């Protein structure tokens with residue numbers, strides 16, 4: 001599956017803001033660095049730090065939703081608040097792509113528009129899948145899945161591998177317990193043999 005790169009900017013910005021909120025610190029420098037990486041023009045940030053964080057926490061619900069209907073509902077709620085004006089834009093050598101706010105809008109408004117607009121387009125293309133919160137217990141990171149097979153469940157290879165090791169250990173420990181347990185009935189053996 002190929003995703004339109006230009007509309008993915010808002011999606012990855014949403015992902016990174018959610019993860020910055022998890023990792024912290026939510027400081028002017030950290031937020032500015034993230035926004036700059038995603039080509040968001042920063043005019044005045046200090047007054048809007050808290051507002052941006054509120055929005056980021058609302059975006060988190062898009063990733064946290066566990067079924068299609070719930071995710072669509074969250075996206076619709078945020079679209080109603082976040083989209084200012086939809087239009088085709090061309091800049092920085094990008095081909096025409098959708099913008100959801102004008103350059104004159106406040107920083108927070110532009111971030112709201114870009115993130116939820118991008119997420120809505122991505123949701124359509126990815127049939128509302130291909131995003132979520134990391135499956136590793138204890139990890140709070142969000143992820144966006146642009147892989148070919150679309151089966152990603154972790155924020156990173158580190159979490160994926162760490163979780164595999166953890167589950168392997170738990171399986172080993174369970175095996176040891178059942179070996180020690182004399183009441184080892186056939187059903188259990190059958191399951192383990194799969």
Ligand SMILES: [Zn+2]
Nearest residue numbers: 089091097099
């Ligand atoms: Zn643009």
Ligand SMILES: [Zn+2]
Nearest residue numbers: 134139155159
């Ligand atoms: Zn993770």
